[in-house]
Amino acid sequence: MSATASTPSTTTSTPGAVPHRTVPPLGGFNATLLRLEVRRMLRNRRTVVFSVVMPVLFFLIFGTGKSYSNQNAGHGNVAAFVMLSMALYGAMLSTTGGGWWPSSAARAGAASYGSRR
Numbered sequence: 001m002s003a004t005a006s007t008p009s010t011t012t013s014t015p016g017a018v019p020h021r022t023v024p025p026l027g028g029f030n031a032t033l034l035r036l037e038v039r040r041m042l043r044n045r046r047t048v049v050f051s052v053v054m055p056v057l058f059f060l061i062f063g064t065g066k067s068y069s070n071q072n073a074g075h076g077n078v079a080a081f082v083m084l085s086m087a088l089y090g091a092m093l094s095t096t097g098g099g100w101w102p103s104s105a106a107r108a109g110a111a112s113y114g115s116r117r
Contacts, residue, residue: 041094051094055086 041047063069063082073081 047094051090055090058089059083059086 041051059082063079063086066078069077069079071078
């Protein structure tokens with residue numbers, strides 16, 4: 001058995017120096033992954049209805065054609081506020097509700113995630 005002694009490092013660095021890091025092309029955006037995720041989400045009808053169709057219908061019902069649509073709200077009007085709120089609702093629902101089926105299928109003991117009972 002041989003004993004090895006560790007010696008402290010003698011390299012010096014400039015205080016406040018940041019190591020060089022290369023940025024991937026397009027900032028790490030992967031078009032293939034985006035295409036796969038969009039296809040996966042569009043296959044699930046429930047996701048499409050709740051994240052795309054419902055916000056559009058809510059905007060048409062509550063944001064347009066009403067007497068309060070043209071009233072000021074901050075730096076815009078009520079219709080713009082409702083439109084942004086519905087877009088945020090759809091985006092939040094899409095990001096948080098995307099993975100419920102594979103996890104529930106795995107808990108139920110399904111052989112593959114693609115087969116529904």
